[in-house]
Amino acid sequence: MSDAAVSEPSHVALSGVVRQYEGPPAVHALGPIDLTIPRGEFFSVVGPSGCGKSTLLDVLCGLARPTSGSVKFEGSELHGEVPDGIGVVFQEDASMPWLSVRQNVAFGLRTSGLPEKEVAERVDHAVSFMGLAQFSDHYPAQLSGGMRQRVCIARTLVLRPRLILLDEPFGALDQQTRLLMGDELLRLWRETGATVLLITHALDEAAMLSDRVGVMSARPGRFIDMVETGWPRDRDSRVVSNPEFGTVTARLWSSLREESLKTMGRAA
């Protein structure tokens, strides 16, 4: 799939995107935002809480329409509907408690119309890719939070998305699990060749995983800094021992500090 990508200028392109919520009181949540993400990039977004990161994700995948501006995915504009080829992993646990792990993963393909055999193959692959093979008949309630998030990632994976959006997917997990899930995510990104957009509030996570990190301002969220990390493609969580890692994290924090203070002041 990456052959066609070469000539393409960008995989995702946002231009002049603004999102306002009608009041009262009217809230200017986001933008204006201009952003292009080349195919295959691992792009992260960090920002102070309430800066519109999740709104950005909703707009990006077509769940919400921008108030003005345009969102293009693979060259065609989105119109309030999630296009084929975009997979989304949410912050909240979105596993379905009434389905087994296998059925949860297969859910993504229920409407695909693929032959049963192919569905089974894809599901098997996604389940074992996410390390869930021995739990495939378990129900989500029997799994830990990290495992459930893996189920959700596997459910996205079976669709073979070309763009994967993740909204603080590891927010509810402990630090060690987060690091390991980060490694899984990098492996997934490398093996699928998909473009990844990760929204996170953890600076180290963004610094460790991404090719490029966008720093957002306090509401209304805009990009105030773009940081290129320059990591090799076959990186993993051990990148944290790289001296450059400290530099990247420090830069992210210096961009973000003032914005975070603003939101603290607003909250007080």
Add this chain to the structure above:
Amino acid sequence: MTRRRAVLLVRIAVLAGLTATLEICCRTGLIDPLIVIPPSEMVASMIDRVGSGELDESIVNTFSTIALAFVLAIGCGTLVGALVHRSSRLRDVVDPLLASYYSVPTFIFYPLLVALLGLGKAPLVVLGVLSGAPAVMISTLSGLDSVSPVLLKLARVHRLSPARTLWWIVLPAALPRLFSGFKLALSYALIGVIAGEFILSGTGLGFAISFAYQSFDNRAMYGLMLFVLLIAVTANGILYVWEGRLARRRSTG
């Protein structure tokens, strides 16, 4: 598992103990057999009555009425509940009414229903539905509330049609709460129908109990009471087991 079994054993022991005590009290004359007959007699009478075939029509009548009321209560309750859930304004209006609904004795409307619909199945069915449907409505509302918003977002990401969203996401997510409404509806429909027959009717088990009572036929009355009790417990038990099966996979362990 062993704990569950122990609880079950104790429960059975308590029931058996109470029954045995009643039996002894009746047999020794501590309780006048003219007022209460011994449980063993009740069982014998129940077998006599039900076995004789003279009640067949009443049994069919009563249970078909209950089944109809139960099904209608579920249908109407779910439908109206889902409609109310769509509109937050309507919800604000209806919520307090629903919350206080069961403080109203629905039976007081029964004479009115008989006057309107005549003395037959119809007023009983309506009474059963009036008793059961609000419970289904309440549980439908709380069930729909319990569907996590992220699952609805997921439905949109997967581009599911409204019908598929309902069938694949909303219903299974709401099912545990819906089920508790169904259980209540069964109990209320049963109570409504049998009480209605008891008050004013020409057929049915409620009528048969009332008739026995008025003709001082204690033996028949207790036999029939036991029969109704057993059926009610069995029907609820079936729903309970079914619900347990659904719930087990959703819980840890």
